[in-house]
Amino acid sequence: MVISDLISPITYEERIVVFFDVLGWKSHISNAGNDPVKIGQLALIPKLLKSSPLLQATGSGEAKITSFSDCCVISLPYREEFLPQIIYGLSNIFIGSAICGFLLRAGVTIGQLHHQEDIVFGPALNKAYQLESKGVYPRIILDDAIPELNHLDIIPDMLDNDSLGLFVDPYKLSFAKSKHLIKTSFQKEDFLGVATDNGVTIYTLLLLRLEEILAKTEKEEHRTRANWVYARVRQQIKAILGG
Numbered sequence: 001m002v003i004s005d006l007i008s009p010i011t012y013e014e015r016i017v018v019f020f021d022v023l024g025w026k027s028h029i030s031n032a033g034n035d036p037v038k039i040g041q042l043a044l045i046p047k048l049l050k051s052s053p054l055l056q057a058t059g060s061g062e063a064k065i066t067s068f069s070d071c072c073v074i075s076l077p078y079r080e081e082f083l084p085q086i087i088y089g090l091s092n093i094f095i096g097s098a099i100c101g102f103l104l105r106a107g108v109t110i111g112q113l114h115h116q117e118d119i120v121f122g123p124a125l126n127k128a129y130q131l132e133s134k135g136v137y138p139r140i141i142l143d144d145a146i147p148e149l150n151h152l153d154i155i156p157d158m159l160d161n162d163s164l165g166l167f168v169d170p171y172k173l174s175f176a177k178s179k180h181l182i183k184t185s186f187q188k189e190d191f192l193g194v195a196t197d198n199g200v201t202i203y204t205l206l207l208l209r210l211e212e213i214l215a216k217t218e219k220e221e222h223r224t225r226a227n228w229v230y231a232r233v234r235q236q237i238k239a240i241l242g243g
Contacts, residue, residue: 012112012122016229018140019128020106023138024222025070035105044100045072045093063165064115075115075127083162088180090140091170095181095202098138099209103226107232111141115242131165137228155224163202171229173236176203200240207233 022028022045030036046067063076076082086108094104096144109131111124135141142149144166152159160167161219175181177199210230217223 008123010114012114013077014111015075015113015115015124016078016082016108016110017113017124017128018072018090018106018108019085019125020072020090020104021132022070022097023103023105023225024217024219027217027219027222041100044102045070045097060190061138064120065121065159066115066116066118073115073128075113075120075124078110080148082154083148087140087152087154087158087168088175091168091175091180092182094140094170095139095176095206098201098213098229099206101209103138103169103213103229105132105135105138106140107133107135107143108140108149110146110148134164135167136164137225139228140170142166143166169232171206173200173203173231173233173240176200203233204237207237 026137028042029063034044046065061124063074065071076086091110097104107128107130109124109127111122111127113122113124114120115122131143142152142165144150144161150166152168154168155172155178156172158168158170158172160169180240181199183199183202207230210226210233213226214223217226
Protein backbone atom coordinates (compact mmCIF):
# COMPACT_ATOMS: atom_id res chain seq x y z
CA MET A 1 0.00 0.00 0.00
CA VAL A 2 1.35 3.40 -1.01
CA ILE A 3 0.86 6.22 1.49
CA SER A 4 -0.12 8.63 -1.27
CA ASP A 5 -3.11 6.40 -2.04
CA LEU A 6 -4.46 7.07 1.46
CA ILE A 7 -4.20 10.83 1.21
CA SER A 8 -7.05 12.83 -0.24
CA PRO A 9 -8.39 16.34 0.45
CA ILE A 10 -10.89 16.54 3.31
CA THR A 11 -13.27 19.40 4.03
CA TYR A 12 -14.60 19.86 7.55
CA GLU A 13 -18.36 19.97 8.11
CA GLU A 14 -20.19 22.13 10.62
CA ARG A 15 -21.55 19.60 13.09
CA ILE A 16 -23.07 19.38 16.54
CA VAL A 17 -20.46 17.54 18.58
CA VAL A 18 -20.84 15.68 21.87
CA PHE A 19 -17.88 14.17 23.72
CA PHE A 20 -18.54 12.26 26.91
CA ASP A 21 -17.07 9.63 29.15
CA VAL A 22 -18.02 7.39 32.04
CA LEU A 23 -16.74 8.75 35.34
CA GLY A 24 -14.75 6.36 37.52
CA TRP A 25 -14.29 3.94 34.62
CA LYS A 26 -11.11 2.37 36.01
CA SER A 27 -12.97 1.49 39.19
CA HIS A 28 -15.82 -0.04 37.17
CA ILE A 29 -13.32 -2.18 35.23
CA SER A 30 -11.63 -3.27 38.44
CA ASN A 31 -14.92 -4.09 40.17
CA ALA A 32 -16.15 -6.12 37.20
CA GLY A 33 -13.17 -8.49 37.35
CA ASN A 34 -13.94 -11.54 35.22
CA ASP A 35 -17.66 -11.60 36.02
CA PRO A 36 -19.48 -11.96 32.65
CA VAL A 37 -22.59 -10.19 33.97
CA LYS A 38 -20.63 -7.18 35.23
CA ILE A 39 -18.53 -7.08 32.06
CA GLY A 40 -21.76 -7.06 30.07
CA GLN A 41 -22.91 -4.04 32.06
CA LEU A 42 -19.80 -2.17 30.92
CA ALA A 43 -21.17 -2.27 27.37
CA LEU A 44 -24.27 -0.40 28.50
CA ILE A 45 -23.36 3.03 27.17
CA PRO A 46 -22.85 2.11 23.48
CA LYS A 47 -26.05 0.05 23.63
CA LEU A 48 -27.99 2.96 25.10
CA LEU A 49 -26.69 5.24 22.38
CA LYS A 50 -27.69 2.92 19.57
CA SER A 51 -31.21 2.63 20.95
CA SER A 52 -31.57 6.31 21.80
CA PRO A 53 -33.66 8.88 19.93
CA LEU A 54 -30.49 10.95 19.98
CA LEU A 55 -29.19 9.03 16.97
CA GLN A 56 -32.50 9.44 15.15
CA ALA A 57 -32.50 13.21 15.43
CA THR A 58 -31.61 13.82 11.80
CA GLY A 59 -32.85 10.64 10.21
CA SER A 60 -31.02 7.55 9.04
CA GLY A 61 -27.31 7.87 8.37
CA GLU A 62 -26.74 11.47 9.48
CA ALA A 63 -25.81 10.96 13.14
CA LYS A 64 -22.47 9.27 13.78
CA ILE A 65 -20.99 7.68 16.89
CA THR A 66 -17.46 6.56 17.66
CA SER A 67 -16.67 4.94 21.00
CA PHE A 68 -13.50 3.69 22.64
CA SER A 69 -13.32 2.32 26.17
CA ASP A 70 -15.09 4.89 28.37
CA CYS A 71 -15.24 7.67 25.75
CA CYS A 72 -17.87 8.39 23.09
CA VAL A 73 -18.08 10.99 20.34
CA ILE A 74 -21.43 11.74 18.75
CA SER A 75 -21.87 14.19 15.91
CA LEU A 76 -24.50 15.20 13.42
CA PRO A 77 -24.92 17.97 10.84
CA TYR A 78 -25.77 21.26 12.51
CA ARG A 79 -29.38 22.36 12.43
CA GLU A 80 -30.65 24.50 15.27
CA GLU A 81 -33.97 22.68 15.47
CA PHE A 82 -32.11 19.45 16.38
CA LEU A 83 -30.56 20.89 19.56
CA PRO A 84 -33.47 20.28 21.99
CA GLN A 85 -33.86 16.67 20.83
CA ILE A 86 -30.13 16.05 21.27
CA ILE A 87 -30.19 17.49 24.81
CA TYR A 88 -33.25 15.42 25.73
CA GLY A 89 -31.68 12.32 24.17
CA LEU A 90 -28.51 12.84 26.20
CA SER A 91 -30.56 13.43 29.34
CA ASN A 92 -32.30 10.09 28.84
CA ILE A 93 -28.90 8.42 28.58
CA PHE A 94 -27.65 10.19 31.72
CA ILE A 95 -30.63 9.08 33.83
CA GLY A 96 -30.69 5.54 32.42
CA SER A 97 -26.96 5.16 33.03
CA ALA A 98 -27.19 6.50 36.59
CA ILE A 99 -29.95 4.03 37.41
CA CYS A 100 -27.61 1.30 36.14
CA GLY A 101 -24.75 2.61 38.30
CA PHE A 102 -22.80 4.79 35.84
CA LEU A 103 -22.34 8.56 36.03
CA LEU A 104 -21.52 10.44 32.84
CA ARG A 105 -20.12 13.84 31.90
CA ALA A 106 -20.42 15.44 28.46
CA GLY A 107 -19.21 18.47 26.53
CA VAL A 108 -21.31 19.90 23.69
CA THR A 109 -20.30 22.38 21.00
CA ILE A 110 -20.95 23.29 17.37
CA GLY A 111 -18.09 23.57 14.92
CA GLN A 112 -15.79 22.11 12.31
CA LEU A 113 -15.36 18.33 12.33
CA HIS A 114 -14.53 15.36 10.13
CA HIS A 115 -16.38 12.23 11.29
CA GLN A 116 -16.32 9.18 9.07
CA GLU A 117 -16.77 5.72 10.61
CA ASP A 118 -13.99 5.30 13.20
CA ILE A 119 -12.09 8.41 12.08
CA VAL A 120 -13.04 11.60 13.90
CA PHE A 121 -11.04 14.80 14.36
CA GLY A 122 -11.25 18.56 14.10
CA PRO A 123 -11.37 21.77 16.15
CA ALA A 124 -14.89 21.03 17.43
CA LEU A 125 -13.79 17.69 18.91
CA ASN A 126 -10.92 19.42 20.69
CA LYS A 127 -13.37 21.93 22.16
CA ALA A 128 -15.95 19.33 23.21
CA TYR A 129 -13.20 17.30 24.90
CA GLN A 130 -11.91 20.40 26.70
CA LEU A 131 -15.40 21.24 27.95
CA GLU A 132 -15.96 17.72 29.24
CA SER A 133 -12.57 17.35 30.91
CA LYS A 134 -12.94 20.63 32.82
CA GLY A 135 -16.58 20.07 33.74
CA VAL A 136 -15.89 18.35 37.11
CA TYR A 137 -19.47 17.21 37.84
CA PRO A 138 -21.69 14.65 36.03
CA ARG A 139 -23.63 16.95 33.74
CA ILE A 140 -23.85 18.25 30.16
CA ILE A 141 -21.43 21.16 29.73
CA LEU A 142 -22.26 23.61 26.94
CA ASP A 143 -19.95 25.84 24.93
CA ASP A 144 -21.09 29.28 26.07
CA ALA A 145 -19.27 30.87 23.13
CA ILE A 146 -21.98 29.45 20.84
CA PRO A 147 -25.07 31.74 20.93
CA GLU A 148 -27.48 28.92 20.03
CA LEU A 149 -26.39 26.94 23.11
CA ASN A 150 -27.12 29.89 25.41
CA HIS A 151 -30.77 29.99 24.40
CA LEU A 152 -31.86 26.38 24.10
CA ASP A 153 -35.56 25.72 23.69
CA ILE A 154 -35.72 23.14 26.49
CA ILE A 155 -37.42 22.82 29.89
CA PRO A 156 -36.26 26.11 31.49
CA ASP A 157 -34.86 24.85 34.79
CA MET A 158 -32.61 22.31 33.04
CA LEU A 159 -30.37 25.12 31.75
CA ASP A 160 -28.08 26.51 34.45
CA ASN A 161 -24.67 28.05 35.05
CA ASP A 162 -22.15 28.42 37.83
CA SER A 163 -18.48 29.33 38.25
CA LEU A 164 -17.54 26.47 35.90
CA GLY A 165 -19.77 27.72 33.11
CA LEU A 166 -22.99 26.94 31.25
CA PHE A 167 -24.52 23.47 31.62
CA VAL A 168 -27.64 21.34 31.37
CA ASP A 169 -28.74 19.43 34.47
CA PRO A 170 -30.26 16.21 33.08
CA TYR A 171 -31.41 15.07 36.53
CA LYS A 172 -34.21 17.61 36.96
CA LEU A 173 -37.56 16.35 38.24
CA SER A 174 -39.26 18.51 35.62
CA PHE A 175 -37.54 16.43 32.94
CA ALA A 176 -38.39 13.12 34.63
CA LYS A 177 -42.07 14.11 34.72
CA SER A 178 -42.11 15.38 31.15
CA LYS A 179 -42.96 13.64 27.88
CA HIS A 180 -39.28 13.87 26.95
CA LEU A 181 -38.21 11.11 29.36
CA ILE A 182 -38.64 7.85 27.45
CA LYS A 183 -40.43 5.98 30.23
CA THR A 184 -40.89 2.86 28.10
CA SER A 185 -37.11 2.35 28.34
CA PHE A 186 -37.50 1.31 31.97
CA GLN A 187 -38.77 -2.11 32.97
CA LYS A 188 -42.17 -2.12 34.63
CA GLU A 189 -42.48 -3.36 38.23
CA ASP A 190 -38.81 -2.58 38.75
CA PHE A 191 -39.27 -0.51 41.91
CA LEU A 192 -40.92 -2.24 44.89
CA GLY A 193 -43.44 -3.84 42.56
CA VAL A 194 -44.62 -0.45 41.26
CA ALA A 195 -44.67 0.16 37.51
CA THR A 196 -41.88 2.49 36.48
CA ASP A 197 -43.83 4.21 33.73
CA ASN A 198 -44.35 7.06 36.16
CA GLY A 199 -41.79 9.88 36.15
CA VAL A 200 -41.83 10.37 39.92
CA THR A 201 -41.31 6.65 40.52
CA ILE A 202 -38.36 6.62 38.13
CA TYR A 203 -36.98 9.67 39.90
CA THR A 204 -37.27 7.95 43.28
CA LEU A 205 -35.46 4.94 41.86
CA LEU A 206 -32.75 7.31 40.61
CA LEU A 207 -32.26 8.63 44.15
CA LEU A 208 -31.85 5.09 45.53
CA ARG A 209 -29.29 4.23 42.86
CA LEU A 210 -27.33 7.40 43.63
CA GLU A 211 -27.28 6.41 47.31
CA GLU A 212 -25.86 3.03 46.29
CA ILE A 213 -23.22 4.70 44.11
CA LEU A 214 -22.17 6.94 47.00
CA ALA A 215 -22.03 4.00 49.41
CA LYS A 216 -19.63 2.13 47.09
CA THR A 217 -17.45 5.13 46.20
CA GLU A 218 -14.22 5.47 48.17
CA LYS A 219 -12.14 8.15 46.43
CA GLU A 220 -12.96 11.64 47.68
CA GLU A 221 -12.87 13.09 44.16
CA HIS A 222 -15.42 10.53 42.98
CA ARG A 223 -17.61 11.07 46.05
CA THR A 224 -17.68 14.82 45.42
CA ARG A 225 -18.89 14.26 41.87
CA ALA A 226 -21.54 11.73 42.87
CA ASN A 227 -22.71 13.87 45.77
CA TRP A 228 -23.32 16.81 43.43
CA VAL A 229 -26.00 14.78 41.65
CA TYR A 230 -27.33 13.12 44.79
CA ALA A 231 -27.81 16.40 46.68
CA ARG A 232 -29.73 17.97 43.81
CA VAL A 233 -31.99 14.96 43.31
CA ARG A 234 -32.60 14.54 47.05
CA GLN A 235 -33.58 18.20 47.38
CA GLN A 236 -36.21 17.80 44.67
CA ILE A 237 -37.53 14.56 46.23
CA LYS A 238 -37.91 16.41 49.55
CA ALA A 239 -39.92 19.08 47.75
CA ILE A 240 -42.30 16.37 46.50
CA LEU A 241 -42.72 15.09 50.06
CA GLY A 242 -43.30 18.57 51.40
CA GLY A 243 -39.86 19.13 52.93
